Amino acid sequence: MAGLADLSPLDRKLLRDLWRMKGQAVAIALVIALGVLMLVMMNGLVRSLEDTRTAYYERHRLAQVFAPLQRAPQSLLSRVAEIEGVSVAVGRVTGSALINLPGQRLPLSAQAVSLPDQGDARLNDIYLTAGRRPDPSHKDEIILLQDFAKAHSLSPGDPLSATMHGARRTFRIVGLAQAPEFLYSAAPGEFVPDDARFAVIWMSQSALAAVYDMQGAFNQLLLGTTKNSSLPAILDRVDVLLQPYGGRGAYGLADHVSNRFIEEEISGLRVSSRTVPPIFLAVAAFLLNIVISRMIRAERSQIGLLKAFGYRDIEISLHYLKFVIVIAVSGALLGCFLGVMSGRSLAQVYQHYYKFPFLLFQVDPMTFVIGILVSILAAAAGGMLVLRSVFRLSPAVAMQPPTPADYSRSLALAAFMKRWLDQPGRMVARRLLRQPGRAAGGVIGIAAGMSLAVAMLNVMSAFDQTLALSFNLIDRSDLSVSFIEPLSDNVVFELQSIDGVIEVEAQRTVAVKFSNGQHSYRGAITGLPVNARLNRALDNRQQAIPMRTRGVVLGSALADILRVKTGDVLDIDVREGRQPQLQIPVTGVADTLIGSPAYMALDSLNRVLAEPRRVSGAYLRIDSARQDAIYRRIKALPGIAGVSLKQDAREAFQRLIDSSAGAVRYLMAAIAAVITFGIVYNSARIAFAERARDLASLRVIGFTRREAAFVLLAELGIITLLALPLGGLLGYFLVFAISEGFSTDLYRVSAVFVPQSYGIAALAVIIAALLSGWLVKRDIDRIDLVSALKVRE
Template sequence: MTPLHAKLMRDLWRIKAQAAAIMVVIAIGVALQIMMSGFVSSLTLTRDAYYERHQLADVFAPVVRAPNYVESRLADIPGVRTVETRLTSMASAKVATREFSISMQVLSLPLHGRRHLNEVRLTQGRLPYAQRPDEILLLESFATAHNIVPGTRFEVTLNGVRRWYNVVGTAQSPEFIYFAAPGEFIPDDARFGVVWMGRPALAAALDLEGAFNEALVSLLRGVNKAAVLDQIDQVLDPFGAPGSYGLEDFPSDRFLSEEISGLEVTSSTVPPVFMLVAAFLLYIVTSRMITAEREEIGLVRAFGYSKREVASHYLELALFIAVTGAALGCLLGVLLGRAMVPVYTTYYKLPFLLFRLEFASFASGMLLSIAVATLGGVWALRGIFRLTPAEAMRPPTPPDFSHSISFKKGLFARLDQPTRMVLRRLMRQPWRMLGAVIGIASGMALSLAMLIIYDGFDVAIDRTFNVVDRSDATVSFVQNVPMRTIYDLQGMEGITQAEPVRFVPVVFRNGLRTYKGSITGLAPAPVLHRALDKDLRPISLPERGIVLSTPLADVLDVGVGDSLLLEIREGRQLKVTTQVAGIAESLLGAPAYMDLDALGRQIGEPDRFSAAYISMRDGWQSKVYADLKDMPAVAGISLRSESEEAFKKVMDEGAGSARFIMGVMAFAITFGIVYNVARVAQDESARDLASLRVLGFKHSEAAFVLLGELAVVVLLALPLGLWMGTGLSHLIAQGFSTDLYQVPVVFAPKAYGNSISVVVLAAGISGWLVQRKIRSSDITLALKTRE
C-alpha cells in the first residue's frame, strides 16, 4: 500500500459518518433510476409479449347490428391482415357477496378451436362447449373477489331476461389488463366482471343470429392506421357504427401506456436531482478537506509527488464514496423493484411480470456517480494546484476583516461574546453560509413537495366523492331509458332523490388536437352530481354550449368562447360545432358536461338517459337494492362509498404508491444534507473551538458557537425551502397526474408545519451528534499547527 493509499484509508475512516450520508443520497438516486427504468422495460416487454401471444386486436369496431357477410368486406380493406367478428353486451349479475346487481360485460367465444384475436388465457377449469348454451367462462379477478370456482351456478340478467349459467372456468385476457365499470374510471374487481360464452347462446339471447355487433381487426405492419379506420367506418356506418378506434384509444392499453410514460419521465428527471445534491455534498466535504490539508499537499508535492498523483488521491476519495453509494443503490433498486412487482400484477391484471434488470440503468447509474464525484472533486481542487509547493506549505494569508461590520455600537454591543462569534463567522464567510442555506433548503423542498402531494391525494378524494359527487349510488341501465323511469325511481320507497344523467360517446376536435371521450348530460340545477368551477362553485349549464373539465380543456387547448367540433358516436352519428361555455374543475377523468335536455336535442334523442344518481334514507339500502334488482332494465348499481374505497386503494397500492417511496427518500436526503453541513462546520471550527476551551469556555459555550451557526443557517433555509418546495410540488403533481386522476396542489398548513419539523428535527439530531463529537475531541491535537 502506498503512503497516499494509507492516507486515503485514514481519511475515509475519519469522515465515515459524512461519507455514509453522501452514500445514502447517491444510493437513493441510483435505486430510483434502476427501479423505474427496470419497470419501464419490464412493463413494456410484458405488455408486448402478452399482446402478441394472445393476438390482441389493433382496431376495435363496434356496431349496432351488422350482417355476417360484412366481415368479408372488412377483410378486403388494404392493410387489414385479419378480421374477426363477435358479439358483446352489457348485463347484470347477482352474487352471494353483494346485496345488489353487478355490471358485467358479456363476450362471445368463436366457434372454431383455432387461435383467434383477443384470445383468453385459461387460468382454471376449461372453455365452454359451443353445444352447451348454459356454460360460461368468468374473468379470474372477478371470480376471485367473489370466491366463485368452476362448478358454481351463476345468475346473469341478459337483455332483460334472467338466466342461470354454469361456471366452467376462469380466464385472463389482454384486453382487460385495466378495466372499470361503464361510466367509472376506478378499477374494482368486485364491482365489474366479464363473462365469455358460446356465440350461438349469446346470439340467441341478444337476437343477433347471423349478425355481429363488434369487429376485431389486426393490421399489417407499416400501414396508415388512420386511413384504415376511415375505410372501416365507411363500411360499418350504414349499420349504426359509433366509430372504430385503435389500440391506443382502448382504455386498458391507454392507462398502462400512461403508467409506462410516467415512469420514463420520472426515471429521467428525479434521479439527477439526487445526484446534484450528492455533488454539492461531495464538493463541500472535499473542499473542506483540501483546504484543511493545504500544507500537507505542499509537503507531499515537495517530496516529489506530481499534481496528477495528488489530485488522484482526492479524486479517489470522492470516487470511493460515489461508487460505493452507487453499488448500494444498485442493490436497493433491485430489492425495491422486486418488492413492487406484486403491486403492478395486482393493479394491472398481468399474467406475469418479471422485474427486468437493465444493464444500461446500472451503467448510467455508475457513470453518473463517477461524473458527480469527479465534478465535486475537480471543482474543489481547482485552486490549490495553482500554488507552488513552497507557497502551499505556508499557511494561507489571513483574510482582511477590517471593513466588516462593527460590534461596538448599537444592538451588537449588547450581545455576549459567543453570539458575536457566531455572527462574525456567518458574515465573514457569506458564500459558505449561502451554500449551506441552499443545500438545506433543497432537502426541505423535496420533503415539503412530497407532503403537499400527500395532501393533494387526500383533497382529490374528498372533492371527488364529497363535493362533486354527493349521491349515495349510481344506477346504470342496460340501454337508454325514457324520462318516466326517473319518476319511477323517485317514487320507490327509500329513495329520497334521483337525478338522470346521460353518457354519450364523442370525439372532440380542435384543429389537429383530438380526444376520444364522452359528454355527460346533467339535469338542470343538479344537486347530487355537479359541475364545479376552480373555486368549487356550481356551474350553471347553459342551454347552448359545452362545459369542459380542466384536463380536457388543456388537452384540446381551448378556453371559454372557443369553438369545438363534436363527432357524436351515437344515434345518427352527427357532427356538430359548439362553443365552450365554461371550464369545470375535475380531479377524476376528463369529463365534459352539457345540459341534459340540450344534449338530447343535439343528438336527436330527447328525454332519454343512461344512468341515475340517487340518494337513499339511512337503513333503507337493502330494500332499495332488492327493488332495483327486480328491474330488468337495471344493469348495475355503483355505491359512492365503494368507489371512494377503490380510489383510495388505487392511490395507496397502485400507481400512487410510488409517492411513499419518494417521500421516505426525501426525508433521508434532508437529514443527510443537514448532518453534512453541521459536520463540515465542526471540522472547519475545530481549532477555534479548542482555543475557546483553553481560554476557559465551557463545553456548552463552545458548542453554542457551532450550533448557533447551524441554527441561523437552518432558520434562513426555512423560508427558502418553503418557497422551493411549493414550486417543486407543482412539477411532481404534474408527473403523478394521469387521465385517471389529477393531483391538485393545495395550500396545506400541516404539510408546511411537518416539513419545518423534519428540518428542525434533523438539525437537532445533527447538533446532538456534533456536540458529542466536540466533547470527545482532543484539544491538544486540534491546537497543533506547523506555523
C-alpha cells in the same frame, strides 16, 4: 499488510482519509444512493410495464382495431378481410349482464363475451388460470374473470346466476381467466376499476349468440392489421362497411379503454422518471459538492505540503478525484442495487393491480451507466473548482493558513455584539459574518432537502384532497344508476316514486370523438342539469363550472390535448344512436380535478342530438333506513346496466391512488425524508471536521465541553433556522413539477399547499438537526486535544 505496502503514499493517504471521514463518506454515499435509486426504479418500471404489455398483447393476439355495432351477418367478415392492411377479421358477440350473488344487496355489473366454439380465439384470446374452456354442447358453461372470482370466493364448479337480455339464467363456472383487453376494467358509469363489482363472463359463441338473439351474426368486429398498414384508412373503410349495420365507430387499440389507462399509467411514470429523479439527484449532487469543496479547502496545507515534496498538480488532482469517485461510485452502486430491489417490489404491485399474468422487472443497462456517471461528474465538478484555486498558490503559501479577513470596519458591530452576546455567542456571530459563503451553502443545502419533504408532503395531501373533493363536494349522492341505453326521462319519475328516495338527478353521457384539425381524442360528453346538486362539475378552486345554454366546457387537460381555447369550434363525431357529426363551440375551459371531462347542459346536449328528454343514468339521494327496500326495487327495474354505491366507488378510488403511482409517492416521501436528514447530518459533520482544531484550542484555553459544543452547534442551529423559510419557498415551486409528473388523463394531482405540510417538513428538519447535533456533540466531547492540535505532516 504487504498489499498496503505496495500502495503509493497518495493511495495510503486516500485510505486513511476515507477511514477518518467514514461517517461523512457513508452519509454522502447514502444520499447519492437514494437519488440513483429513484432513477433506476422509475426507469425500470417504465420499461417493465412497456415490455410486459407488448409481450402479453402479442402472445394472446390482442386486436388492433375494435368496431362495435348493432348486428351484422357473419358473411360480412369476408368483405372486411379484403380491406388493404387487414390480416385477420373476427366477429364476436358481446353484451351487458347483471350478476346476482347471495348476500349482495345490489346486482353486480358484468360484460359477456363470446369465445369460438372450437379452438383458441384468433384474436383477443384469454389466459386460462384455472379449469377449462366451455363445451359448446353445454350452453350453461362459462369462464369467469379471475379477479372477480377471487373477490367473491368463486371457483370452477360453482353456480352463478346472471340476468342477460332481460332473462335470469343460471350458469356453471368451468374456468377462470385473465385477458389482455381487461387489464383495467371498470363497471358502467364508473372510471375506477373494482374487482368485486365488475365481472367478465366468457361463453361459447353459439351459446352467447342464442342468449342475445345473434345466431349467425355478431355485434363486435375485431381486426388484426399488417405491419405497415394505415390505421386511419382501415378505420374509415370499416366505418363505411358497418354503417348499414349500426356501426358505432371503429377505433384503434390506442383508444381501447383498458389499453388507454395502462398507457396513461406508463406515460405518467415516464414523465415522473424524467422530472423527479433528476431533482433528487441534483440535491444529492449539490450536497456532495459542498462536502468535497469544503474538505479540499480544509486540506489546503496538506496540498501545499504535497506540492513541496514534488507532487504535480495532476497527481494531486487524481488523488482527490479518487476520493470523490470511491464515494460516488459506492453510493451509485448501492443505489442501483436498491433501485432494482425497490422496482421489483413495486412491479408486484403493478402486476396485481393491472392483472398481468407475469411482470419481470428489467432495467435498461444505460440507466445504470447514467446513474454512475452523473454521480461521478457531480462529485468531481465541485472538487475540481476548489482545487483550481488551491493550485494557483505556491507550496509555501498553500501550507500557510489563509490570510484572515480584515474586520477593522466592523467595530460598531463588535461593540453591539459585546453588549448583547457572551464570548461563545460572539464567536458564532463572527463565524457566520466572516464566512457568509459557507453559511449560505449550508442554508441552501438544508433548504434543498427540506424542499423535497415539503413537495412530497403536499403531493400526498393533493392525492387525499382529490379523493375528498371527488366524493364530498362533486358527488353528493348516495348511489348512481346507469342504463344499458339512453331512456326517456320518465325513468327519473319512476325512481323518484320509490319509497325512501329523497332526490333524483338525471345525466347523460355520450361517447364521442373530439377533433380539432390533426388533434383528436376519443372520450365522452357529460350532460348535467344547469343547477346540478348531486353530481356537480367543479374546477380546482372548488367553484361550480357553469353549464351554458349552448356550447361545451372542456377540462384544461382535454383542451391541451386538442389544442383549443374558449371560442374555438370543435368537430364532434357522436358514436351512438344516429351518430350525427356536430360542430360545437367551446364556451369555457376549466381546471378540473379528475380526468379530461367535457360538459354540456343536459337539455342542450339532447337538443343538438335531436333526442329530447333522454338520460343514460341518474344519481340518487336516499333514506338510509329504507335502503334495502330501495335496492330491491332498483334490481327489479328493466334496462339497468349497473348500480354503484358512492362508498364502494370511494374505496375503489382510494385503492387506485394507493396503488401504482400512489405507491410510488410513499416511497418518494420516505426517500425525501432520508435525504433531508442526510443533508443536515452532513452539514453538521462538515462543520465539525472544519473546526476540530479550533474546538480543541477552546478547550485548552479554558472553555468547558458545553461551551465548546455551543460554538459549533449554535452555528448549525442558526443555519437550520435560516434554511426553513427558503426550504418552504423552494418546496412551493417544486410542488408544481412533481404534481405534473403524477397527473394523468384519469386524475389530476393539483398543486395544493397544505400549511401542515410545511410545519411537518420544518419539524422534520429541526428534529434532524437536533439528532445530528447530538451525534456531533458526542464527538466533540470525545475529542483528543493533543491529536487535534498537532499539525499533520
